[in-house]
Amino acid sequence: xxxxxxxxxxxxxxxxxxxxxxxTATEYGALASLRFRETYDDNVFFEGIDxxxxxxxxxxxxxxxxxxxxxxxxxxxxxxxxxxxDELDTVDQYYQVLTGLSPSPRLLxxxxxxxxxxxxxxxxxxxxxxxxxxxxxxxxxxxxxxxxQLTPGDRLQLFYGLNNTEFDDDGTPDYLYHDLRxxxxxxxxxxRTSVLLxxxxxxxDYDDTIDNPGEKLKQRTVGGVVGFDHQLAExxxxxxxxxxxxxxxxxxxxxxxxxxxxxxxxxxxxxxRSERITVSMKANQGYRPSTVGENVQRTRVDLTVGYRLxxxxxxxxxxxxxxxxxxxxxxxxxxxxxxxxxxLNYQLPWRMNLRLGYSYTWTENKxxxxxxxxxxxxxxLRWVIHRPEWKxxxxxxxxxxxxx
Numbered sequence: 127x128x129x130x131x132x133x134x135x136x137x138x139x140x141x142x143x144x145x146x147x148x149x150t151a152t153e154y155g156a157l158a159s160l161r162f163r164e165t166y167d168d169n170v171f172f173e174g175i176d177x178x179x180x181x182x183x184x185x186x187x188x189x190x191x192x193x194x195x196x197x198x199x200x201x202x203x204x205x206x207x208x209x210x211x212d213e214l215d216t217v218d219q220y221y222q223v224l225t226g227l228s229p230s231p232r233l234l235x236x237x238x239x240x241x242x243x244x245x246x247x248x249x250x251x252x253x254x255x256x257x258x259x260x261x262x263x264x265x266x267x268x269x270x271x272x273x274x275q276l277t278p279g280d281r282l283q284l285f286y287g288l289n290n291t292e293f294d295d296d297g298t299p300d301y302l303y304h305d306l307r308x309x310x311x312x313x314x315x316x317x318r319t320s321v322l323l324x325x326x327x328x329x330x331d332y333d334d335t336i337d338n339p340g341e342k343l344k345q346r347t348v349g350g351v352v353g354f355d356h357q358l359a360e361x362x363x364x365x366x367x368x369x370x371x372x373x374x375x376x377x378x379x380x381x382x383x384x385x386x387x388x389x390x391x392x393x394x395x396x397x398x399r400s401e402r403i404t405v406s407m408k409a410n411q412g413y414r415p416s417t418v419g420e421n422v423q424r425t426r427v428d429l430t431v432g433y434r435l436x437x438x439x440x441x442x443x444x445x446x447x448x449x450x451x452x453x454x455x456x457x458x459x460x461x462x463x464x465x466x467x468x469x470l471n472y473q474l475p476w477r478m479n480l481r482l483g484y485s486y487t488w489t490e491n492k493x494x495x496x497x498x499x500x501x502x503x504x505x506x507l508r509w510v511i512h513r514p515e516w517k518x519x520x521x522x523x524x525x526x527x528x529x530x
Contacts, residue, residue: 152190152191152192153190153191153192154188154189154190154191155188155189155190155191155512156186156187156188156189156511156512157186157187157189157510157511157512158184158185158186158187158510158511159183159184159185159508159509159510159511160182160183160184160185160508160509161181161182161183161184161185161506161507161508161509162181162182162506162507162508163179163180163181163182163183163504163505163506163507164178164179164180164181164504164505164506165178165179165181165502165503165504165505166178166179166502166503166504167179167500167501167502168500168501168502169498169499169500169501170208170211170214171214171247171260172257172489172498172500175211177208177209177210177211177214178208178209178210179206179207179208179209180206180207180208180209181204181205181206181207182203182205183202183203183204183205184202184203185200185201185202185203186200186201186202187199187200187201188200194227194228194229195225195226195227195228196224196225196226197223197224197225197226198222198223198224198225199222199223199224200220200221200222200223201219201220201221201222202219202220202221203217203218203219203220204216204217204218204219204220204244205217206218214260216244216245218242218243218244218245219241219242219243219244220240220241220242220244221240221241221242222238222239222240222241223237223238223239223240224236224237224238224239225237225238231275232274232275232276233272233273233274233275234272234273234275235270235271235272235273236270236271236273237268237269237270237271238267238268238269238271239266239267239268239269240265240266240267241265241266241267242263242264242265242266243262243263243264243265244262244263244265245260245261245262245263246258246259246260246261246262246263246293246298246417247259247260247261249263250416250417251448251463251487251489252446252448253414253424253448254414254416254417254422254424254448254450254461255424255448255449255450255461255462255463255489256416256417256418256422256450256459256461257461257489257491257498258298258417259295259297259298259417261293261294261295261298261417262293262294262295263291263292263293263294264291264292264293264294265289265290265291265292266289266290267287267288267289267290268287268288269285269286269287269288270285270286271283271284271285271286272284278313279312279313279314279315280310280311280312280313281310281311282308282309282310282311283308283309283310283311284307284308284309285305285306285307285308285309285326286304286305286306286307287303287304287305287306288302288303288304288305289301289302289303289305289415290302290303291303291415293417296335297335298335298417298419299332299333299334299335299343299419300332300333301330301331301332301333301415302330302331303328303329303330303331303415304328304329304330305326305328306326306327306328307324307325307326307327308324308325308326309322309323309324310322310323310324311323311355318356318357319354319355319356319357320354320355320356321352321353321354322351322352322353322354322355322365322367323350323351323352324350324351324352324367324369325349325350326348326349326350327346327347327348327349328346328347328413329344329345329346329347330343330344330345330415330421331343331344332344332345332419332420335419341377341378342377342378343375343376343377343378343419343420344375344376344378345373345374345375345376345420345421346373346374346376347371347372347373347413347421348371348372349369349370349371349372349391349413350369350370350391351367351368351369351391351392351393352367352368352369353365353366353367353368353393354366354367361398361399361400362396362397362398362399363395363396363397364395364396365393365394365395365396366393366394367392367393367394368390368391368392368393369390369391369392370388370389370390370391371388371389371390371391371413372386372387372388373386373387373388373389373413373421373453374386375387375420375453385453387453389413389423390411391411391412391413392409392410392411393409393410393411394408394409394410395407395408395409396408401434402433402434403431403432403433403434404430404431404432405430405431405432406428406429406430406431407428407429408426408427408428408429409425409426409427409428410424410425410426410427411423411424411425411426412424412426416450416452416459418452418459420452420453421452421453422450422451422452422453422459423450423451423452423453424448424449424450425447425448425449425450426446426447426448427446427447427448428444428445428446429444429445429446430442430443430444430445431443431444437473438472438473438474439470439471439472439473440470440471440472441468441469441470441471442468442469442471443466443467443468443469444466444467444469445464445465445466445467446464446465447462447463447464447465448461448462448463449461449462450462459493460491460492460493461489461490461491461492462489462490462492463487463488463489463490464487464488464489465485465486465487465488466485466486467483467484467485467486468483468484469481469482469483469484470482470483476509477509477510477511477512478507478508478509478510479507479508479509479510480505480506480507481504481505481506481507481508482504482505482506483503483504483506484501484502484503484504485500485501485502485504486499486500486501487499487500487501487502
């Protein structure tokens with residue numbers, strides 16, 4: 127973990143140096159926010175207890191932008207206290223650095239680095255639908271990417287991601303995840319449709335655990351997807367990509383047999399908006415690391431509908447579905463979760479926002495046929511401060527990689 131953090135810092139310092147020596151005219155920006163949330167939970171962590179949750183989330187982001195480069199750094203804390211069960215209190219930390227440099231009009235280089243100290247429960251539930259043990263997690267990532275504008279209609283992107291995740295519990299295996307991908311985008315002459323092609327591979331190295339000493343799992347995956355982006359109208363867009371994957375699993379230091387599996391990768395999204403209504407629908411089939419000690423095939427479906435009642439008052443209804451399945455027949459894992467959340471939000475003066483919402487979550491372990499539910503009611507106040515007006519661009523193009 128220490129080596130990866132040092133690498134993140136070194137890479138960003140190098141790009142920062144290149145930014146400073148090439149251009150002197152720089153614009154600066156800052157964004158600070160403070161969020162207070164009160165929540166009643168009738169089934170905290172699905173452990174059969176109810177309690178009131180008090181959360182404070184301060185965050186700060188700083189940025190420097192020149193004509194051909196940018197640097198952004200952000201930090202956030204989640205401080206959570208419980209009314210009656212103080213043993214559940216947590217302080218989660220999130221840090222991110224984004225650096226972008228454009229040496230020429232046809233080339234963009236950028237690097238994203240993150241460091242997180244949090245707990246596994248909420249992340250595992252929302253990402254894979256798995257109800258994981260509440261465990262401390264330390265995660266560091268670094269993701270460089272190069273974007274080449276080959277022609278006005280052709281863009282090529284090369285991406286590499288490194289993720290080192292360590293858990294406090296000896297029963298949950300730490301892992302190191304490598305991800306390499308090449309993405310080509312070709313715009314058609316109608317200026318509304320683009321053809322997409324993504325190919326790549328990944329490798330996940332899992333450490334042994336106290337339950338399986340000496341057993342270290344290595345999983346390699348190669349795959350690709352092809353599809354399109356299409357602008358249906360000025361206010362609606364459609365994306366659809368799909369393709370196969372092939373995975374090999376090697377059990378080192380174990381009597382278990384190595385295996386090979388095949389699967390499906392896909393990504394679809396539909397967005398539509400009008401003066402008062404916004405609709406977003408997304409579906410994704412991917413393959414990713416998990417807390418069960420091996421990669422899982424994961425299905426994600428998200429739906430959000432928003433409606434602006436007045437200039438300051440709005441409402442929304444959002445929901446998601448997650449299904450995950452492991453490839454291991456000997457230690458099979460199948461989980462699904464469904465959640466729905468209606469919400470009201472009101473824009474107060476002085477850049478303050480008030481939100482009132484309710485969420486319902488249903489989970490099922492399909493191996494044991496155990497189900498559980500959770501109800502949460504929350505009231506949140508968020509205050510945002512801009513210095514000056516926030517006009518900083520994100521250096522990395524927004525790319526959703528299909529099997530993430």
